Amino acid sequence: MGFYSMAVELTDRPCLVVGGGQVGERKVLNLLEAGARVTLVSPEVTRVLADLALARQLVWWRREYQPGDITGMTLVFAVTDDAGLNARVAADCHQAGIWVNVADAPEKCTFMVPSVVRRGDLQIAISTAGKSPALARQLRKQLEAEIGPEYGPWVDFLGELRPFLKKVWPHDQKRREELLRRLAGDEILFRLVARGKEDLAKERVKQCLSLPSV
Numbered sequence: 001m002g003f004y005s006m007a008v009e010l011t012d013r014p015c016l017v018v019g020g021g022q023v024g025e026r027k028v029l030n031l032l033e034a035g036a037r038v039t040l041v042s043p044e045v046t047r048v049l050a051d052l053a054l055a056r057q058l059v060w061w062r063r064e065y066q067p068g069d070i071t072g073m074t075l076v077f078a079v080t081d082d083a084g085l086n087a088r089v090a091a092d093c094h095q096a097g098i099w100v101n102v103a104d105a106p107e108k109c110t111f112m113v114p115s116v117v118r119r120g121d122l123q124i125a126i127s128t129a130g131k132s133p134a135l136a137r138q139l140r141k142q143l144e145a146e147i148g149p150e151y152g153p154w155v156d157f158l159g160e161l162r163p164f165l166k167k168v169w170p171h172d173q174k175r176r177e178e179l180l181r182r183l184a185g186d187e188i189l190f191r192l193v194a195r196g197k198e199d200l201a202k203e204r205v206k207q208c209l210s211l212p213s214v
């Protein structure tokens with residue numbers, strides 16, 4: 001069975017994490033980074049999670065999970081060390097039609113969390129469909145060595161060019177596509193932007209605009 005990869009908008013969406021141990025902490029930190037509204041239900045939590053609750057970055061229900069907790073949640077994460085409880089949370093979500101991630105049972109997940117390389121708005125997600133999280137992590141480290149932080153500003157730069165080119169050639173989609181592909185692979189432009197020389201890079205784009213299309 002294949003999995004479908006998505007980039008999900010979670011800003012201000014209510015998400016429930018059941019279990020506040022090491023795995024819960026990792027899921028919570030990634031959810032907060034995505035702007036989600038996180039509720040954590042767990043009798044005990046890690047120091048990091050307790051500090052986040054104190055700072056009101058998340059809501060902590062300091063007790064055991066109850067079935068009604070999932071009501072109205074966009075995503076639920078069952079990440080306790082109690083396999084039976086995780087399975088019950090999963091069953092509650094399946095019945096309610098709520099997407100659920102189960103830390104110790106890939107076959108009960110309706111979504112899995114990939115390993116992610118983050119460079120500003122560029123994200124490279126690696127999934128093994130639950131077969132080897134260790135391999136996903138190892139590949140992330142390899143890619144992080146190859147795809148440096150300069151890719152963040154590079155994506156921003158290319159992101160500014162698109163609406164600009166749409167204005168220049170509103171009706172010539174083929175020409176826009178050709179140019180955008182050429183610019184995305186332009187080594188000189190990439191290096192200019194990496195050195196913070198966006199102005200020079202824009203000059204070069206203008207030169208490219210006057211070139212015949214390939």
Ligand SMILES: C[C@@]1(CC(=O)O)C2=NC(=C\c3[nH]c(c(CCC(=O)O)c3CC(=O)O)Cc3[nH]c(c(CC(=O)O)c3CCC(=O)O)/C=C3\N/C(=C\2)[C@@H](CCC(=O)O)[C@]3(C)CC(=O)O)/[C@H]1CCC(=O)O
Pocket residue numbers: 026027030101102103104105106109111112113114115116126127128129130131132133134135136137140
């Ligand atoms: C990618 C990452 C994202 C994240 O969690 O943020 C993630 N696991 C990460 C790390 C990691 N997890 C584990 C190890 C130890 C080595 C190993 O077992 O391989 C390591 C590596 C390490 O820590 O070094 C143990 C483990 N993981 C799962 C089980 C249960 C089982 O398989 O039955 C067990 C066995 C527990 C036990 O033995 O008791 C299950 C899942 N873990 C997933 C995601 C989903 C599938 C992703 C995929 O492969 O597509 C899935 C199905 C559910 C989910 O959690 O979404 C994150 C990398 C973060 C990074 O980039 O560094």
Ligand SMILES: NC(=O)c1ccc[n+]([C@@H]2O[C@H](COP(=O)([O-])OP(=O)(O)OC[C@H]3O[C@@H](n4cnc5c(N)ncnc54)[C@H](O)[C@@H]3O)[C@@H](O)[C@H]2O)c1
Pocket residue numbers: 018019020021022023024041042043044045046063064065079080081082083085102103104133
């Ligand atoms: N998916 C992954 O990436 C991954 C990685 C490693 C381990 N695991 C699995 O994830 C599970 C959790 O691992 P961990 O290291 O975070 O465990 P942990 O022991 O550090 O934390 C478990 C947490 O669950 C809470 N909890 C227990 N019963 C609860 C209940 N009834 N209601 C609410 N909260 C409850 C505890 O208070 C604790 O905070 C383990 O079963 C492990 O096999 C998954």
